Structures are given as C-alpha cells and as structure tokens.
Amino acid sequence: MVWVFNNLTEIWQHTLEHLQIALPPIILSFIIAIPLGWLAKRFPPARGTILTLASLLYAIPSLPLLIVIPVLIGTGLQDPINVVIALTLYGIALMARSTADGLRSVDPDVRQSATALGYSPWTQFWAVEFPLAGPVLLAGIRVVSVSTISLTTVGGVLGIPGLGLLFTDGFQRGLVEEITTGIVLVIVIAVVMDTVLVMLGRWLMPWTRVASPAVRRRRNLRAVTT
Amino acid sequence: MIEFRSVSKQYPDGTRAVDEFSLIIPSRKTTVLVGSSGCGKTTLLRMINRMVDPTSGVIEIDGKDISTIEPVHLRRDVGYVMQNSGLLPHRRVIDNVATVPILKGVPKKQAHEDALALLDTVGLDRSLADRYPAQLSGGQQQRVGVARGLAANPNILLMDEPFGAVDPIVRTDLQNETLRLQRELDKTVVFVTHDIDEAFLLGDQVIILEKGAHIAQQGSPEEILANPVSEFVANFIGADRGKRRLAVSSIAHPQGDDLVLVDAGGYAAGVIAAPGGQLATANPTPKSRSISNKTSQAGDA
Numbered sequence: 001m002v003w004v005f006n007n008l009t010e011i012w013q014h015t016l017e018h019l020q021i022a023l024p025p026i027i028l029s030f031i032i033a034i035p036l037g038w039l040a041k042r043f044p045p046a047r048g049t050i051l052t053l054a055s056l057l058y059a060i061p062s063l064p065l066l067i068v069i070p071v072l073i074g075t076g077l078q079d080p081i082n083v084v085i086a087l088t089l090y091g092i093a094l095m096a097r098s099t100a101d102g103l104r105s106v107d108p109d110v111r112q113s114a115t116a117l118g119y120s121p122w123t124q125f126w127a128v129e130f131p132l133a134g135p136v137l138l139a140g141i142r143v144v145s146v147s148t149i150s151l152t153t154v155g156g157v158l159g160i161p162g163l164g165l166l167f168t169d170g171f172q173r174g175l176v177e178e179i180t181t182g183i184v185l186v187i188v189i190a191v192v193m194d195t196v197l198v199m200l201g202r203w204l205m206p207w208t209r210v211a212s213p214a215v216r217r218r219r220n221l222r223a224v225t226t
Numbered sequence: 227m228i229e230f231r232s233v234s235k236q237y238p239d240g241t242r243a244v245d246e247f248s249l250i251i252p253s254r255k256t257t258v259l260v261g262s263s264g265c266g267k268t269t270l271l272r273m274i275n276r277m278v279d280p281t282s283g284v285i286e287i288d289g290k291d292i293s294t295i296e297p298v299h300l301r302r303d304v305g306y307v308m309q310n311s312g313l314l315p316h317r318r319v320i321d322n323v324a325t326v327p328i329l330k331g332v333p334k335k336q337a338h339e340d341a342l343a344l345l346d347t348v349g350l351d352r353s354l355a356d357r358y359p360a361q362l363s364g365g366q367q368q369r370v371g372v373a374r375g376l377a378a379n380p381n382i383l384l385m386d387e388p389f390g391a392v393d394p395i396v397r398t399d400l401q402n403e404t405l406r407l408q409r410e411l412d413k414t415v416v417f418v419t420h421d422i423d424e425a426f427l428l429g430d431q432v433i434i435l436e437k438g439a440h441i442a443q444q445g446s447p448e449e450i451l452a453n454p455v456s457e458f459v460a461n462f463i464g465a466d467r468g469k470r471r472l473a474v475s476s477i478a479h480p481q482g483d484d485l486v487l488v489d490a491g492g493y494a495a496g497v498i499a500a501p502g503g504q505l506a507t508a509n510p511t512p513k514s515r516s517i518s519n520k521t522s523q524a525g526d527a
C-alpha cells in the first residue's frame with residue numbers, strides 16, 4: 001500500500017482522466033444507437049443488414065483502430081479523442097441491437113392504442129415506444145458501460161491518459177502494486193457506474209417496480225373465482 | 227351518422243378482410259357489429275378512425291368523407307376502447323385518462339381535474355388515480371379504458387371487444403355500466419363483439435357479420451330474434467344451446483306468426499308480435515328457437 005499512499009494525487013488524476021474518456025462514449029453510443037434501432041424496427045427487411053454492420057464494428061481490433069483514427073481525423077497519436085471515438089463505435093455495436101430489440105419488445109396492443117388515441121408518429125415514438133423500451137435499453141447500456149470503462153485502459157498502451165497508464169507504467173517498472181491498483185480502480189468505477197445506471201433506471205421508470213404484486217394478487221383472485 | 231359505402235379492404239398479403247360493405251350507423255345509438263373471430267370486425271372499426279384505410283369505397287362521418295380528414299386529428303375526436311384496455315403501462319391512471327385532452331392542448335391541470343371526474347363517471351374510486359395500470363384488476367383497467375375513450379368528449383366511441391378478456395361476473399357489471407353510460411351520455415357507439423348475448427343486450431342496432439364482413443342480418447335485437455333471415459343467423463343466435471335465457475316461439479296463426487319469448491323452464495316471458503293483438507295459446511308444441519340463458523343458471527331466469 002506504500003506505493004498507493006505515495007501516489008494518491010497521480011492515481012486520482014488518472015481516475016478522473018479515465019472517467020473523462022469513458023463517459024462520453026457511453027452517452028454518445030446510447031444516442032447514436034437510437035436512430036439505428038428505429039431504422040431496424042421501422043424497416044424489418046433492413047434490420048439484419050443494419051444490425052450486422054453495427055455488430056461488425058466490434059470486430060475491429062482496438063489497437064489498429066487507435067492508430068487509424070488519428071490518421072483519418074488528423075489528431076495526435078496520444079489524443080484522448082481517439083479513444084472516445086473508438087469506444088463510441090464499440091458502444092454503438094452493442095447498443096444498436098439493444099435499441100432495436102427494446103423497440104420491438106413494446107406490446108403491439110399498446111402501440112396500436114397509442115395510435116388510436118391520436119399520437120403523431122414522432123410523439124408516439126418519444127412518449128410511448130422509447131420509454132417502454134427502457135428496460136431493454138437499460139440492460140444494453142449497462143453492458144456498454146462496463147465494457148467501455150474496461151476498454152478505456154487500452155489507451156495506456158499508446159500513452160493516452162487514464163488508468164491504463166498504471167498498467168503500462170507498473171509493467172515497465174515491475175510494480176505489481178501499481179498494476180493491481182489499476183485493476184481494482186477500473187472495477188470500482190465500473191461497479192459505481194453500473195449502480196448509478198440502475199438507480200437512474202428506477203428513477204426514470206417507476207412503473208417497472210410496481211407490476212408484480214398486483215399481477216400476482218389478480219392471478220390468485222382469478223384462480224379462486226374459476 | 228357514420229356511413230360505409232361499398233367499402234372493401236384487402237391487406238397487402240391478399241387477405242380480403244372486408245368485401246363491399248355498406249352500412250348506415252345512426253347517431254346517438256349503439257350499433258353492435260357481431261360475428262365470429264376473423265370476420266372483419268376490427269378492420270371495420272379501425273376504418274372509422276383511419277387506423278386502417280379502405281382499399282375502395284367511401285366512409286363518411288356526418289356527410290364528410292373521412293379520407294379528407296388528417297388521421298391524427300380524426301383519432302383525437304373519436305374515442306377508442308380496446309380489449310386488454312391498451313392502457314399505457316408507463317402512465318398513471320390519471321395520465322392515461324387525460325392523454326387525449328393533453329394531446330389536444332388542454333392545460334394539464336384542467337385535464338387532470340376532468341380526468342378525476344371521469345373516474346367517477348365510470349365508477350372508479352379516485353384513490354386509484356395515482357396507480358399504474360399493472361396495479362389494477364382487469365375490470366378496473368377496462369373502466370379506465372372507457373374513461374380514457376370518453377375523455378375528449380367525442381361524439382363517436384369505438385369499442386373493440388372491450389369486455390372480452392374479463393371474467394363473466396365483471397363483464398356483466400361492465401355491460402350494465404355501459405348501458406347506463408349510454409343513457410347518460412348519448413354517444414354514437416360502435417361496439418364490436420363475438421358474443422351474441424352482449425350484442426343483443428347493448429345494441430339498438432345489431433349487425434351480424436359473416437366472413438369478409440358480409441352482413442348476414444341487421445336490425446334491432448327484437449327483429450333479429452323474431453325473424454332470423456337465414457340458417458346462418460338462426461345458428462349464430464342459437465349458438466351455445468343450454469346457456470340461453472330466452473327462447474322465441476313462433477306459433478302458427480292464421481293472421482301470421484305470433485312470437486312468444488319463453489324462458490328456459492318453458493314459461494312465457496313476453497310476446498314480441500301478436501298480429502291482430504291476439505295471442506294464440508292453443509298450440510302445445512311451439513316451434514322454438516333458443517336464445518339465451520346464461521343467467522337462468524344463476525337462478526334469475
């Protein structure tokens with residue numbers, strides 16, 4: 001623990017950098033996946049193509065990607081923006097399918113009744129279909145969150161800021177404690193972020209918490225009457 | 227008044243759900259479309275609020291061709307209640323009921339006050355206002371569905387098998403409430419069901435449909451009961467034998483047919499038509515058509 005106490009400032013610094021790089025891709029991939037998921041749901045024949053193309057993004061190896069991106073957009077090799085872009089692409093790969101699945105999970109009866117009420121297509125999407133896809137979207141974004149926070153460390157190999165630097169530095173200097181610190185902190189951030197997402201989900205989707213008791217009671221009642 | 231003129235609907239997969247359907251649905255009355263599953267009832271109903279557009283033919287509401295009305299606006303002016311209530315699961319009861327008024331621009335506070343009053347109208351306790359649909363029983367959900375259909379005070383209310391999924395006791399309750407509401411509110415109701423008893427109970431005008439929405443017979447319940455025009459209709463209204471409450475006896479008479487309603491025990495319950503004002507009582511074996519008896523089993527025939 002001696003190394004940790006001697007380097008608290010630096011560790012804190014890397015943790016903040018790590019968050020600064022990891023958070024934007026989580027948010028961006030969530031947003032960008034919405035139109036993709038909508039397209040996949042709206043045009044069923046195109047669904048396979050859209051989702052397969054999105055998934056293929058995940059097949060691109062990360063290191064080459066981190067070298068190609070700066071060439072394409074003219075940033076420096078150690079610019080954190082490269083990691084943000086790469087991780088956003090990976091996030092989209094995961095999130096597009098979740099969004100399409102989530103939108104497809106909306107009960108057709110509910111969708112039709114919303115249409116019958118006189119929702120315009122745009123309002124119906126945002127006020128009915130998108131929120132009802134919420135639980136599936138949440139499950140998707142939790143995976144994206146964990147994977148992004150973990151993948152952010154790859155930047156360390158190229159000297160890009162973040163907790164990944166603790167790995168490369170610890171490896172070069174043979175400091176097991178430094179490497180362990182990096183691993184533990186990445187896990188802690190991932191767990192904290194996951195908890196935040198779950199709380200956010202509960203807060204935004206209060207109806208998902210109420211269903212079971214009433215349904216159970218009703219089932220029991222029906223069993224008694226028949 | 228809603229008028230269908232030679233309306234047909236062919237779905238993209240080739241199914242001809244509605245074939246040359248013509249009908250006048252009078253205002254401020256309940257018209258029930260009844261027929262077995264797949265005969266085109268839902269398609270007919272959804273053509274009235276343009277959720278389905280006809281392949282050919284014209285539908286008019288009060289003389290106006292509805293194909294010229296913007297669907298989203300048309301739907302906000304036509305109440306719709308469906309099976310399984312179709313309530314928005316992520317909205318509290320009060321928000322579900324207030325949906326259409328809010329879409330139409332009524333201030334939220336006002337819409338919520340009106341929604342509470344509507345809960346009274348459909349016989350729901352106001353304490354349910356803050357619940358989510360999943361926290362209600364099936365019967366309560368249907369009442370909320372009815373309240374929501376009425377919220378914008380539409381002249382026309384479309385109901386698609388609204389009580390099909392609730393248990394029989396609750397259904398009877400809801401049917402009686404519907405009758406009461408109709409007396410109080412005086413809407414043009416178009417009600418779809420596959421249950422002939424429900425059709426006869428609720429309908430001022432009953433339309434019996436065959437596949438392709440061909441009209442087998444239309445008329446008041448009394449007319450149809452008294453005089454089924456075909457074997458199909460006779461079978462349809464006589465389906466579920468042994469569960470019928472009333473039977474119609476058609477008694478041979480020199481001046482025409484006298485029709486006597488007979489209950490399950492064979493006792494006369496009423497006369498539908500007695501030409502000459504006289505009921506022939508001599509015939510001991512009336513030719514009988516069976517009509518309805520669910521409640522006689524419950525002991526109140």
Ligand SMILES: Nc1ncnc2c1ncn2[C@@H]1O[C@H](COP(=O)(O)OP(=O)(O)O)[C@@H](O)[C@H]1O
Nearest residue numbers: 237239241243262263264265266267268269270
């Ligand atoms: N969207 C659709 N696409 C293709 N066929 C449909 C569609 N909706 C209904 N149908 C068909 O049209 C016929 C009438 O359906 P529907 O109006 O739902 O009947 P009902 O409400 O009387 O059960 C059925 O054969 C049904 O399978």
Ligand SMILES: [Mg+2]
Nearest residue numbers: 267268269386
């Ligand atoms: Mg139907």
